[in-house]
Amino acid sequence: MNRALYALLIAAAMLSGCVTINIYFPAAAAEKAADRIIDEVWQLKKEQGAKPEGKQP
Amino acid sequence: MCSLPERLRGVVLALTLAASAASQASLDLSFDRLQAPALTLEQVSVSLQSLDRGPARLRIAQARIAGRDLSDLRLDCAEFSLHPEMRCRGGVLRAHGHSPWQLDFSLTGAQRTLKARVQPPGSPPIDIEGALAGAHPHLRLNTRAADLVRLVALDPVLQKAVAAYTPAGRVDIDAQLSDFGAGRSMRIAARLDLQDARFSSADGLRAAEGLALGIEIRARADGARWNGELSADWHAGELLWDAVYLKGGGTALASRFALDSGQLTLSDGALDLAEVGRLSFFADWGRSAAGAPALRSARIDGQAFDLEALNGRFIAPLSAVHGWPALALSGRADMTLSVDAQGPETARLQLHGVALADAAGRWSLDRVDADLPWQREQPTAARAAVAGAHFGRIPLGPFELRAVLSPDRVSMEPVRIPVLDAGLRLNQLEFVQDDGRWRGDLSFDLEPVSMPALSEALGLPRMAGSFAASVPGVRWRDGVLALDGQMLIRVFDGYVAATGLKLVEPFGATPRVLADLQMRYIDLEALTDTVKFGRVTGRLDGDVTGLELLRWRPVAFDARIRSSEGDYPRVISQRAVQNITALGGPGAAAAIQRSFLGFFERFGYRRIGLSCVLRDGVCDMDGLDHKGGGFVLIEGGGVPALSVVGYNRRVDWPELLDRLSRVTGATPVVR
Amino acid sequence: MNALKRIALLAALVASAAWAQGNLEINTPAISQIKSGMQARHAQLAPHYASGAVGLGADGTVALRDASAVPLAQRQAVQGLVAQENADRAALYREIARANGHPEWEADIRNTFAQRWIERAQPGWYVQSGGQWSRK
Known part of the structure; x- marks a missing residue:
């Protein structure tokens, strides 16, 4: 019982410790927003902008 | 190098003697080491096949000439003669690691008159002439x-x-x-x-x-x-x-x-800059304790510098590179700077008839005569007389600033700057350096300015009353200009009080303004006459909390205006009603005109109230009360009475400004 | 019990993240202003991207990487353009973070933009990665 509890605790701590920031920052949404702004600033057409969005770095 | 010919003379003399003795004989000479200041030659050998127009060869195994090492140095003369002058024709000079140089020379007479032509490969010839002795x-x-x-x-x-x-x-x-x-x-x-x-x-x-x-x-x-x-x-x-x-x-x-x-002194120096003027200078370098060159003292003077040319050639391009606002500058300046081993010691800038303006025309100082001395060791008194100025469209009268300057403090004497028919009193303006950072403190009062004069200067419709402000304390810390306490502006017979006023990076790329405003007892008649909105008689209170301007435009606030408490006439003109309704969209105004209300010029009202919460470019509106699906903006009272009810709660802020400017026929100040 | 709490907390975090993955607010007046300034400047900067004088930095800025591609008399002006563009870009990242109520996102937004500018750069433009410039 105790061991299982510890394992859970450690897992939870690690998970939250490692990924909190990444989870919290909406990377995909930020990329979308960046692409929309880049389209406007560089006056690119929508078609050009749509393709690279599918790629995940 | 200077004594090279002296030392070589002996050798040359010996050669000449040998030649006269046996003109057809071949000759070989060798030296282990020949030395002169800045010249060391080791293992030198000379071999002549004939003393008269025969080939000759000079070899030097190692040479050190003016600190440069050369090895395997060879001179081959196709035709060498010793009489009547020493002459080498068709000579080729070689050294290890160097391309061959062509060399012709002759050496004549007691004065050892030298004529030589050296041609490094791919280069034009170098002519050397002179007398080595005498x-x-x-x-x-x-x-x-x-x-x-x-x-x-x-x-x-x-x-x-x-x-x-x-x-x-x-x-x-x-x-x-x-x-x-x-x-x-x-x-x-x-x-x-x-x-x-x-x-x-x-x-x-x-x-x-x-x-x-x-x-x-x-x-x-x-x-x-x-x-x-x-x-x-x-x-x-x-x-x-x-x-x-x-x-x-x-x-x-x-x-x-x-x-x-290791000690260098420049004196009677002059630097002429075309059209700008002349800088005279003196500088003295010595060696520091560590042996590095160090400036011991220097002085630079510039008289009657043409600031327009200086600005065009130096100042404006420099500001452009840094993205600073461009200035227009003209007039003359004298400048002096003296430096000792510890750094700048004294400096002085004198301006004569200088005009200084923001290139975008936002402000100007029209004629400035100033004397700004500075000393490292003691405070100095600076003064600047400004004959006229303008800030925006507001002209400022002549004033004279006096300040005490020291390396870590600049404090200005109180001064009154004429503004239209009143004056701006700067009670305190002080900058102090603390831990390498400058902080400033300011307090001022604006005497009541007549609104007719002010509105005329601003190109606005003539307004009645007066405008005054009192600012007891402003602090400048780390790029933030913050108001201590309250700023009070008297306007339209009432007042506007600003608290928590902060300007963040006012000169940066994204200046921000934060403030809370309270308006009390504003005379609507004066206000509405001014902005051509249609006459409304009455009094207004308002509160704007969390006002945030970014790049001088509102991005967020929580505004609420309502009729003031108290007893006063409350009348609204048909035109004002129409304009208020027009703010809600084009349809509503036409509806009023067509209805019987169009017969009346003026209506009574009981209360006016409006709120707008601006977030993300949308103004979320509300009124005094809710009625049906809408909100009451004007609650009618008296005869004839008229209520105005709004239905459009969420209004696009730029759209609202646009409608407002169409209604008033002028661009609102908030733009 | 404690573990349960942790799990609940984690679930909440994941949930909030899922919620946050919608759209970022980029339509505030401040962002529009900065954007239109950058758009106007792009016409002046584009030839310099093409010539290689100006490249896209790894940190979401632009950099004057080879001024010799520009006539001497114009190099100052290009320096000015780069300075202004970088001031606007810094303001843009800050404003997007602020508009979404998370000023602490500024660095993440800057990084995201840095990647996207480079990804979207036209062939022939210079982009920076790991301190090295390369031509797309």
């Missing part, structure tokens, strides 16, 4: 269109120093060395003319192109000391040095100098 020994070196790259390569130290700048160009040299030898004072006179010279750093930010530059040096040795004059005249070309870009033509430098074992 009362006035001299040597003159002359070459035209020499390659700067090859010239620089002659000095490894110089070559290394300038390698990163890839210099190139052609240079004419005419140099004369005279009175060398023991017991004489050597003189040097040289003229260098650079043509089409250029250089560039790897990133291209330090570069020059098409440089034409004339340099003249005259110097005389006095023991270990050299005294002389140096002048440089930059005729043409362009130069970029980081943020400074200069075009040549009319830029000249001249100075006397004295060089004495």
Whole structure:
């Protein structure tokens, strides 16, 4: 019982410790927003902008 | 180098004697070591096949000439003769690791008159003439269109120093060395003319192109000391040095100098900058305790500098590079700076009839005469008389600023600056440096300015009443201008009080303003007359909390306006009603006109109330009360009574401003 | 019990993240202003991207990487353009973070933009990665 509890605790701590920031920052949404702004600033057409969005770095 | 001919004379003499004795004989001579100041030759051998027009060969295994090491040095003369003069024709000079140089020379008479022509490979010939002996020994070196790259390569130290700048160009040299030898004072006179010279750093930010530059040096040795004059005249070309870009033509430098074992003094220096003016300078370098060159003292003076030309050539380009606002500048200035080993010691800037303005026309100082002295060790008194100024469209009258300047404090004496028919009283303006950071404190009062004069100056419709403000304390800390307490502005017979006013980076890329405003007892008649909104009689209170301006435009606030408490006439004109409804969209106004209400000019009302919460470009509106699906903006009262109800709660803020400007026929100030 | 709490907390975090993955607010007046300034400047910067004088930095800025591609007399002006563009870009990242109520996102937004500018750069433009410039 105790061991299982510890394992859970450690897992939870690690998970939250490692990924909190990444989870919290909406990377995909930020990329979308960046692409929309880049389209406007560089006056690119929508078609050009749509393709690279599918790629995940 | 100076005593080289003296030492060699013995050798040459011996050769001459040998030649007269047996003119057909071949001759071989060798020396283990020949030494003169700045010259060491080891294992020297001379071999002549004939003393009269035969081939000759000179070999030197190791040579050290002026700090440069050469090995396996060979001179082959196709035709060498000793009579009537020593002459080498068709000579080729070789050294290990160097391409062969062609060399012809002759040496004649008791004065050892030398005529030589040296031609390094791929370069124009260098002519050397002179007398090596006699009362006035001299040597003159002359070459035209020499390659700067090859010239620089002659000095490894110089070559290394300038390698990163890839210099190139052609240079004419005419140099004369005279009175060398023991017991004489050597003189040097040289003229260098650079043509089409250029250089560039790897990133291209330090570069020059098409440089034409004339340099003249005259110097005389006095023991270990050299005294002389140096002048440089930059005729043409362009130069970029980081943020400074200069075009040549009319830029000249001249100075006397004295060089004495690591100590350099420049005196009677003058730098002429075309159209701008002349800087005179003096500078003295010595050696620091660690042996590095260190500036001991310097003084720079500039008289009657043309600020317009200075701005065009130096100040404006520099501000552009840094993204600072451009200035328009004209008038004259005198400047002085003196520096000692610890840094700037005293400085003084005097302005004569200077006009200074923001290039975008936002403000100007029209005629400034100022004397701004500064001393490191003690405070100084500065003054600036300004004959006129304007801020926005508001003209300011003449005023004189007096301040005490010291390295870590600038404090201004109280001053009254005339503004229209009133005055702005600066009670305190002080900047103090603390831990390397400047902080400022300011307090001022604006005497009541008549609104008719102010509105006329601003190009607004004539307004009644007066405008006054009181600002007890403003602090400047780390790019934030913050108001202590409250700023009170008297306007439209009521007042506007601002609290928590903060300007964040007002001169930065994204200036922000934060404030809370309270408006009390604003006379609506005065206000509505002013903005051509249609007359409303009554009084208004308002509160704006969390006001945030970004780049001087509102991005967020929580505003609420309502009729003031108390007893006063409350009348609204039909035009004002129409305009208020028009703010809700185009349809509603037409509806009123068509209805019977169109017969009445004026209506009574009980209360007016409106709120707008601005977030994300949308104004979320509300009124006094809810009625049906809408909100009450004006609650009717008296006869004839009229209520205005709004239905459109969420209004696009830019759209609302647009409608407001259409209604009032003027751009609202908030834009 | 404690573990349960942790799990609940984690679930909440994941849930909030899922919620946050919608759209970022980029339509505030401040962002529009900065954007239109950058758009106007792009016409002046584009030839310098093409010539290689200006490149896209790894940190979401632009950099004057080879001024020699520009005539000497114009190099100062390009320096000015780069300075202004970088001021606007810094303001843009800050404003997007602020508009979404998370000023602490500024660095993440800057990084995201840095990647996207580079990804979207036209062939022939210079982009920076790991301190090195390369041509797309």
